[in-house]
Amino acid sequence: MPGPLHGIRIVELAGIGPGPFCGMMLADHGAEVIRVDRPAPGGDPRGPTARHSRDPLLRSRTAETLDLKSPDDTLKLRELLKTADGMIEGFRPGVIERLGIGPDVLLADNPKLVIGRMTGWGQDGPYAAAAGHDINYIALSGVLGALGREGEKPTPPINLVGDFGGGAMMLAFGMVSALLAVKNGAPGQVVDCAMTDGSALLMAMMWGFRAQGIWGDARGTNLLDSGAPFYDTYETADEKHVAIGSIEPQFYALLRQALGIAQDALFDNQYDRTRWPAQKARLAEIFRTKTRDQWCAEMEATDICFAPVLGWDEVADHPHNKARGTFIEVDGVTQPAPAPRYSATPCDPPRQ
Template sequence: MTATTGPLAGVRVLDMTRLAPGPYASMLLADLGADVIVIGGGRSGLPVPAVSRGKEFISLDLKTADGRQALRTLVSEVDVFMEGFRPRVADRLGAGYAELSALNPGLVYCSVTGYGQSGPMAQRAGHDINYLAIGGALGTFGPSDQPPVPPLNLVADFAGGGLLSAFGIVAALYDRTRTGKGRYIDSAMVDGVLSMMGMNFADWQTPTLPGRGRGVLAGSMPFYRCYCCSDGRYVAVGALEVAFFERLWTTLDLGVVPDHFDQSTWDLIEKSLTAAFEKKTMAEWTAVFADVDACVTPVLEPHELSTFDQIATRDPEFSLDSVPVVPVFSDGPKRRVTDTRVKTEEVLRRAGLPEDSAHRAAAGGTPPSVTGLSWPPL
């Protein structure tokens, strides 16, 4: 599995997380060259292909002595261990930080949970929408006269959980080059949401963000929102700055350019832009603004991305089941293969376990496909 390219080539990761945040974090590490082994078994569920690129999958029965010994053998040779259980569950499985770091003092150990390892909600289950709600983000999303609307599970799960966990792991690996010691990382999705909301918290209940659905970036200002085209599709307008707004207004041939920061002009601006964009299709407006620096873009649907010039030029291999490796580094790394087959005995024999021990440690092949949806898992 060792990657020949990538800034994390040679880094070895054991991942016992599931659902979205942890697997996304370990895929980011794998994309950058790390060797990632995912440990399943019991109630862990089937791998999700969309976040499985560049990984190997095994299934261990940690209720047996052979399964725990296999885990210890693997941990002794890796750099990173990830788990997503509720607090103290990993300890009961023989996979807690104290036990594993004693075995491997250089181990970077990352616990990925919704609410973190402490606090009155630490043992509670939840999903992205709950972490957004507790973190103060959901209360700012959506129109002011309707219920809050979560932006899929991008903010808490993938950004606050997955991306920031990967960031923490890389930081701890760098720190280890100076100290020789590993770190424990308590990565909570609520914490990630709080961190990302810092600028918006500072603007809360000010003219910049007076309330949910209102404010500069909330979609209520007529020069920062979406407009419907003649075919029912939308364009996104982000003409905040004076130069961009002037180009928008003159390209649409709407006459004298108003002062768009004067709130008394907003009704005129909204009605004018609404009427103008209703005259052409989204594709026609895309062509009109292709060479106009006015921050006007089509609102693309996922199936259209691979044929859109910007996406196709940056990433000719893009498809909905093959998203890019990010960020882009000089000289790679390139995409790695997605293979979700369970290879328990192969991986354990490679780690030095005898064939009979590897066989006994395996948790019966492919994990069950039906699991509970609570996060973190029990």
């Protein structure tokens, strides 16, 4: 079977970033995703998709080109959506309503349709009509303020948390949930996915830690934000880096043994935060005594919780990634493979 979503038809109104990522996920897992492109500048009837064939976010789709400002093309879209299970759109609130294809119209045409609406701020609220990007959405949700090293300004995590984690993946989950509800007899509905909401939700564990008094407000001073010496990255002798995550006491003990500091009293009392700066400085000295490959030879695939920090040109060739097929090549483009994996309904290989 070609993926667990085989038999589901999704119409994706072309956009950038989180909308296409959501469409990619649904297509990866077997849904038929039809991407509706705007006409390309200069009248190219193929639309923008043809000019971005090397973009993994657009893989495994069929494409149609419709001018949604044209009444005739709007009617064509409505006819297409009568045969669909879901639609993805990422315009600002009110845009599809003004185009005559708002939820009231589409749900009247197809009462079982699931309409996924991807925005930064949400469909309502004081910011709803304003422009923004990932960095703005995660700033407002409180995520950005928690990211970065102690004493330094907040560090944006590329656009992983807002666009893709709190946006696209949240929308994919919401749409599949709504599709399951339809299967169980519920009507079609709108899924209002806001990156501010989604990125805030991703911080649920940290809010819990804060309520328990084990997470402070100052970034870069906590267990998982580079504050702890046993959960950080370190430079090696060849100016590369390794990542250490020895949180549990038994793993921390293995780290101390491997580094030759098992008897060093400085590293007793693992969670004594007053010692963390001195411990971190000492660990930095130790890790700079050997190359990354030398540390890998000693620590890789152990319970120390260790990994080399790999670069773009290294990840696809790492033995673990190769064994699992974590990266694939589609039409000459190296890209991540679909995830997660299924035992009974494995996904078909992506296509461009």
